[in-house]
Amino acid sequence: MATATATPTGTPGPKVNRIGLPVLEYRGGKTTLCAGCGHNAISERIIDALFEMGVQPERVMKLSGIGCSSKSPAYFLSRAHSFNSVHGRMPSVATGAVLANHTMMALGVSGDGDTASIGMGQFVHMMRRNLPMIYIIEDNGVYGLTKGQFSATADIGSKLKTGVINDLPAIDTCAMAIQLGATFVGRSFSGDKKQLLSMLKAAVAHKGTVMLDVISPCVTFNDHEGSTKSYKFMQEHDEPINELGFVPSFEEIDIEYDAGTTTDVTMHDGSSLRLRKLREDFNPTDRVGSVRTLMEAHENGEILTGVFYIDTAKPTFTDLLNLVDRPLGTQPESVTKPSAAVLQKVMAGLQ
Amino acid sequence: MATGDLALGHEQSKSAVVDAQQRVVNDFSIQVATVNGSGSQSANSVLLKSIFNMGVPVSGKNLFPSNIAGLPTWYTIRASKDGYVARRKKIDILVAMNAETAREDILGLHSGSVAIYDETLNLSQYRQDVVCYPVPFDKITAAVCPEARLRKLVKNMVYVGVVAHLLQIDMSSVEAALAKQFAKKQKALDLNFGAVRAGAEYAAEHLSKQDPFLIERMNSTAGKIIIDGNSAAGLGAVFAGVTVVAWYPITPSTSLVEATIEYLKKFRVTEEGKATFAVVQAEDELAAIGMVLGAGWAGARSMTATSGPGISLMAEFSGLGYFAEIPGVIFDVQRTGPSTGMPTRTSQADLLSTAFLSHGDTKHVILLPGSVKECFEFGYAAFDLTERLQTPVFVLSDLDLGMNNWMSDPFTYPETPLDRGKVLTAEDLNRLGGFARYADVDGDGIGYRTLPGTDHPKAAYFTRGSGHNSKAGYTEKPEDYLEIMDRLIRKFDTARTLVPAPVVTGNGKASVGVIAYGSSDFAVVEALDELKKQHAVEVDYMRVRAYPFTQSVHEFVASHERIYVVEQDRDAQLASLLKLDLAADQAVKLHSILHFNGLPIDAESILTELVVKEGL
Ligand SMILES: Cc1ncc(C[n+]2csc(CCOP(=O)(O)OP(=O)(O)O)c2C)c(N)n1
Numbered sequence: 025m026a027t028a029t030a031t032p033t034g035t036p037g038p039k040v041n042r043i044g045l046p047v048l049e050y051r052g053g054k055t056t057l058c059a060g061c062g063h064n065a066i067s068e069r070i071i072d073a074l075f076e077m078g079v080q081p082e083r084v085m086k087l088s089g090i091g092c093s094s095k096s097p098a099y100f101l102s103r104a105h106s107f108n109s110v111h112g113r114m115p116s117v118a119t120g121a122v123l124a125n126h127t128m129m130a131l132g133v134s135g136d137g138d139t140a141s142i143g144m145g146q147f148v149h150m151m152r153r154n155l156p157m158i159y160i161i162e163d164n165g166v167y168g169l170t171k172g173q174f175s176a177t178a179d180i181g182s183k184l185k186t187g188v189i190n191d192l193p194a195i196d197t198c199a200m201a202i203q204l205g206a207t208f209v210g211r212s213f214s215g216d217k218k219q220l221l222s223m224l225k226a227a228v229a230h231k232g233t234v235m236l237d238v239i240s241p242c243v244t245f246n247d248h249e250g251s252t253k254s255y256k257f258m259q260e261h262d263e264p265i266n267e268l269g270f271v272p273s274f275e276e277i278d279i280e281y282d283a284g285t286t287t288d289v290t291m292h293d294g295s296s297l298r299l300r301k302l303r304e305d306f307n308p309t310d311r312v313g314s315v316r317t318l319m320e321a322h323e324n325g326e327i328l329t330g331v332f333y334i335d336t337a338k339p340t341f342t343d344l345l346n347l348v349d350r351p352l353g354t355q356p357e358s359v360t361k362p363s364a365a366v367l368q369k370v371m372a373g374l375q
Numbered sequence: 376m377a378t379g380d381l382a383l384g385h386e387q388s389k390s391a392v393v394d395a396q397q398r399v400v401n402d403f404s405i406q407v408a409t410v411n412g413s414g415s416q417s418a419n420s421v422l423l424k425s426i427f428n429m430g431v432p433v434s435g436k437n438l439f440p441s442n443i444a445g446l447p448t449w450y451t452i453r454a455s456k457d458g459y460v461a462r463r464k465k466i467d468i469l470v471a472m473n474a475e476t477a478r479e480d481i482l483g484l485h486s487g488s489v490a491i492y493d494e495t496l497n498l499s500q501y502r503q504d505v506v507c508y509p510v511p512f513d514k515i516t517a518a519v520c521p522e523a524r525l526r527k528l529v530k531n532m533v534y535v536g537v538v539a540h541l542l543q544i545d546m547s548s549v550e551a552a553l554a555k556q557f558a559k560k561q562k563a564l565d566l567n568f569g570a571v572r573a574g575a576e577y578a579a580e581h582l583s584k585q586d587p588f589l590i591e592r593m594n595s596t597a598g599k600i601i602i603d604g605n606s607a608a609g610l611g612a613v614f615a616g617v618t619v620v621a622w623y624p625i626t627p628s629t630s631l632v633e634a635t636i637e638y639l640k641k642f643r644v645t646e647e648g649k650a651t652f653a654v655v656q657a658e659d660e661l662a663a664i665g666m667v668l669g670a671g672w673a674g675a676r677s678m679t680a681t682s683g684p685g686i687s688l689m690a691e692f693s694g695l696g697y698f699a700e701i702p703g704v705i706f707d708v709q710r711t712g713p714s715t716g717m718p719t720r721t722s723q724a725d726l727l728s729t730a731f732l733s734h735g736d737t738k739h740v741i742l743l744p745g746s747v748k749e750c751f752e753f754g755y756a757a758f759d760l761t762e763r764l765q766t767p768v769f770v771l772s773d774l775d776l777g778m779n780n781w782m783s784d785p786f787t788y789p790e791t792p793l794d795r796g797k798v799l800t801a802e803d804l805n806r807l808g809g810f811a812r813y814a815d816v817d818g819d820g821i822g823y824r825t826l827p828g829t830d831h832p833k834a835a836y837f838t839r840g841s842g843h844n845s846k847a848g849y850t851e852k853p854e855d856y857l858e859i860m861d862r863l864i865r866k867f868d869t870a871r872t873l874v875p876a877p878v879v880t881g882n883g884k885a886s887v888g889v890i891a892y893g894s895s896d897f898a899v900v901e902a903l904d905e906l907k908k909q910h911a912v913e914v915d916y917m918r919v920r921a922y923p924f925t926q927s928v929h930e931f932v933a934s935h936e937r938i939y940v941v942e943q944d945r946d947a948q949l950a951s952l953l954k955l956d957l958a959a960d961q962a963v964k965l966h967s968i969l970h971f972n973g974l975p976i977d978a979e980s981i982l983t984e985l986v987v988k989e990g991l
C-alpha cells in the first residue's frame with residue numbers, strides 16, 4: 025500500500041495518505057472567519073475528505089462566489105488553483121473551467137445568499153446540466169459578510185438577533201436540486217463530523233453534480249435562541265434519514281451487511297456508499313419519493329440530513345458535449361487551428 | 376386592370392424626367408419592400424449574387440423589424456461600378472411587394488425612379504413621374520407553382536426574374552446564383568428557376584423598357600467573396616482555435632455564434648467523432664461571460680457574442696476579468712438601445728459603455744473591425760491579444776457590418792502561430808522554483824500565469840479581484856493596491872502597442888482630418904471622394920481600429936487644424952473617448968458628424984454636413 029512505502033517503518037513521520045501526502049499538504053491559509061464559524065468546520069472536513077481519498081491537490085480547482093463562505097477556499101488546499109469570483113455567479117465560472125479542463129475535480133463553495141438569492145438563476149441551470157462538480161452551500165440562513173440580513177434559506181418564523189422575524193418560507197435547495205437534475209444531493213451539518221466526512225468522500229467518488237447543503241451556524245449573526253440554523257437547534261432537531269458508510273474503491277469492503285435496512289450504491293470510481301436506512305420508506309434513488317420526504321419534513325418542522333438522492337447513471341454535461349479526452353484548454357494548435365486548405369475551401373464556397 | 380395600368384405606365388414615362396436614352400449603368404440602388412416572414416430573403420440574396428456574378432460591385436442591406444412575421448421589411452441592393460458599398464439614401468428601383476406600405480414606398484421615390492409592383496396595387500395613380508411596371512405576380516406564380524402553399528415563397532423569385540430582365544442581367548448569372556442558393560436541392564432549384572424564368576418572360580412580353588437603369592458585365596468582382604460580418608468573425612474565431620463558446624441569443628449577434636457553431640461542427644470534430652470545442656447556450660449573458668472567464672482562467676480560448684442589452688448584463692464580470700486578469704473574447708454586434716427600442720437597427724452606441732464597462736477603474740481593450748475582412752482578422756487577433764494581455768478583449772462590430780452581406784477580397788490565412796501568452800508549465804516552475812502571479816517580471820505590466828492542473832506543488836495561485844499582492848496573496852494594503860493599479864495601466868500601455876494601428880489615407884497635408892471607425896468607413900470613403908469631386912477639397916482620413924488609441928492618433932490630431940469625428944451614435948462617443956486621451960488644446964479641434972436614426976450611415980449625410988461645417 026502507498027502508505028507503507030511513503031512512511032518508512034520505524035520512523036514515526038507524519039501519517040501520509042495513499043499518494044504519500046501528509047494532511048498538511050491539504051491545508052490552506054489561516055482562516056480569517058470568526059472563531060466557531062460553521063464554515064471553518066466544513067473546511068476541516070474538506071481537508072480530511074480530500075486527504076483520506078488521496079486526491080492529488082493539483083487535480084482540484086476550487087471555485088466560489090462571494091460571502092464569508094465563499095472566502096473559505098483560501099483556508100484549505102493551497103496547492104490547488106482557486107477562483108473567488110463574483111456574488112452568485114460561481115456556477116458559470118465553474119462551468120467554463122470544467123469545460124476548459126474536464127479532467128479536473130471542481131469543488132465549489134457557496135453560501136445560502138450566494139446560491140439561493142442572487143445566484144439562483146445560475147444554480148438552477150448548473151443543477152440542470154449535471155455539471156461534474158461538487159457544489160457545497162455553507163448554509164447559515166443569513167448573509168454573514170454583509171452583517172446578518174436574512175437569506176432565502178432562513179426558516180419561516182426564525183428570528184434574527186435584532187429581533188426581526190423571517191416571514192417568508194425557506195427555499196429548500198436540496199429539493200430543488202433533485203427536481204432540477206443534480207445526481208447526488210444531500211444535507212448535513214457542519215457540526216456532524218462523521219456524517220459530513222462520509223458525504224464529502226462519497227462526493228469525491230461521484231461523477232456529476234453533487235449538491236450538498238451543509239447547515240453551518242453563523243456564530244456572530246445567527247446562533248441564538250430562535251434561529252433554526254444554530255448549533256443548539258441543529259443538535260436538537262437534526263433528523264438523519266440515513267446513516268452513511270462510505271468505502272473508497274481502494275479499501276476493502278468489509279462492513280457488515282444488514283439486509284433490508286441498507287442500500288449500497290456503487291459510485292463511479294468503484295467506491296461503495298452504504299446508506300443505512302433510518303426511515304423505512306426512504307429510497308435515495310427515487311426522485312419523487314425524495315422530494316416528497318423533504319416536503320413532508322418541512323410540514324413537520326424537521327430538518328432532515330443525509331443523502332437524499334443518488335443517480336449514478338445519468339450522463340454529465342461533459343458527456344453530453346462529447347468532448348475529446350485531452351482538456352480543451354491545452355489542445356495543441358495542430359488540433360484547434362484548421363489548415364490553410366480549409367480556409368481556401370471556405371473562401372471558394374463564398375465566391 | 377393590368378393592361379390599363381400598363382398603358383398608364385407608358386403615358387407616364389413621357390412625363391417622367393427619365394430619359395431612357397441616357398443610360399445609367401451599374402450605378403443605382405434597388406429596394407425590395409416585403410413583409411417579413413414571406414421568404415423574400417433567398418430571392419433578395421439571389422438578386423444580389425446575380426449582379427455580383429455580372430462582375431458588378433454590389434452590396435445588400437436588410438432593414439427589418441423586431442418581429443417574426445407580418446411586418447414590413449426592406450432590402451436594398453446597391454450596384455456601384457466604383458465599388459461604393461455603403462447605404463445609398465436614394466432609391467432608384469422599387470420592388471413593392473408589400474401592399475401595406477406600397478403607397479408610402481412609391482411616394483418616397485425620387486422623380487425618374489422605377490416601381491415594380493403587383494398590378495392590383497395600382498400604384499401609378501400616386502406618381503406621374505415614376506416609371507411603373509405593374510406585374511400580375513399571383514397569376515404568374517400560380518402557373519409555375521402548382522403547390523399552393525409554396526406560392527408565397529416562389530412569388531419572390533418572380534420579381535427576381537422581372538428585375539433581371541429589365542436590368543438585362545444575364546440569365547446564366549441568375550442561374551449560377553440560384554444553383555448556389557439551392558445547392559443539393561434540385562427540386563427547389565427547378566421550382567425557383569422556373570419562377571425566375573416566368574418573371575423574365577412576362578417582362579419580355581409585356582413590359583417595354585422605359586427606364587435608364589442597366590447592369591452591364593464588368594470584371595470587378597472576380598475572385599471576390601460575399602459574406603456577412605458575423606460569419607466572418609465566427610470564422611476568425613474558429614481559425615484562432617476557440618474551444619469554449621458560451622452565449623445567449625440576441626439579435627444581431629446570434630448569427631455570429633450560429634456561424635461559429637456551423638464551422639466548428641465542420642472543422643473541429645476529430646476522426647473519432649469527438650468535439651474539440653464546447654458550445655453552451657447559457658441561461659443569460661451573466662452566465663455566458665462567467666463561463667467565458669472560467670474557461671479562460673482554466674486555459675481555454677473562450678468567447679461569447681452579444682449586443683447592447685447583453686453587454687450591460689456582462690458589466691460586473693467584465694470588471695472582475697479586468698482586475699483578476701483573465702482572458703476572454705466578447706463580440707458586441709451593436710444595435711440601438713433597449714430590447715424595446717429598435718433592436719434590429721444598427722448603431723455604434725456601445726463604445727463608451729464598453730470601454731469602461733463595470734466597476735472601479737476599469738478600461739477595456741476594444742477592437743473595431745471596419746470590414747468583413749477585419750471581422751475575420753480581428754475575430755482571430757482578439758484571441759492572441761486576450762491571452763497575451765490577460766484581459767478581456769471586446770470586438771465591437773455592428774448590425775450593418777454583422778448581418779448584411781458584403782463583398783470582400785478573400786481572407787488570408789493567419790500563418791503566425793497562436794500566441795498563448797505568458798503561461799508557465801511544470802517544467803518552467805521546476806526551473807524557476809516558483810512564481811509570483813502578479814509580478815511585473817518583464818516590465819510590460821503582464822504577469823505570468825499557470826493553468827489549473829499544472830503538475831507542480833507551486834503552480835497554484837488564488838484568483839480574486841484586485842485585493843491581492845504580487846504573489847496573489849490576500850491584501851487590503853493601500854500600497855499593494857496602488858501597485859496593482861499602476862501595473863494595470865502599464866499593461867494598458869502595452870496594449871496600445873499591440874492593437875491594430877489606425878489606417879490613414881490622404882496626403883497628410885490637408886488642414887482638415889476625419890476620424891471614424893467600423894462600418895462608417897464605407898460611407899466616409901465615398902463622401903470624401905465626392906467632396907474632392909464636387910468641391911475640390913481634399914481631407915485626410917484616419918480610421919481607428921482599436922482602443923486604447925495608438926500614439927499615431929495623437930499625431931493625426933496634432934497635424935490637422937480641424938478634425939471631424941464621424942460616428943453612428945447621438946452622444947459623440949468616439950469623440951468623447953478621444954478627448955479623454957487628448958490634451959485640452961488638441962481636444963478642441965474635434966467636431967462631430969453624427970448619424971443615429973437606426974439606418975446605416977450614408978455618404979450623402981456625411982457630405983452634406985461636411986460642406987455646411989466647412990462653409991463650402
Ligand atoms: C453584486 C453584489 N451585491 C452585493 C454584494 C454584497 N454581498 C457580499 S457577501 C453577501 C451575502 C453573502 O451571504 P452568503 O452567501 O449567505 O454568505 P455568508 O457570508 O453567509 O457565508 C452580499 C450581499 C456583492 N458582493 N456583490
Ligand code: SF4
Nearest residue numbers: 058061092168242243
Ligand atoms: S460572520 Fe458569521 S458566517 Fe461570517 S465568518 Fe463570522 S460566523 Fe462565519
Ligand SMILES: [Mg+2]
Nearest residue numbers: 135136164166
Ligand atoms: Mg449565509
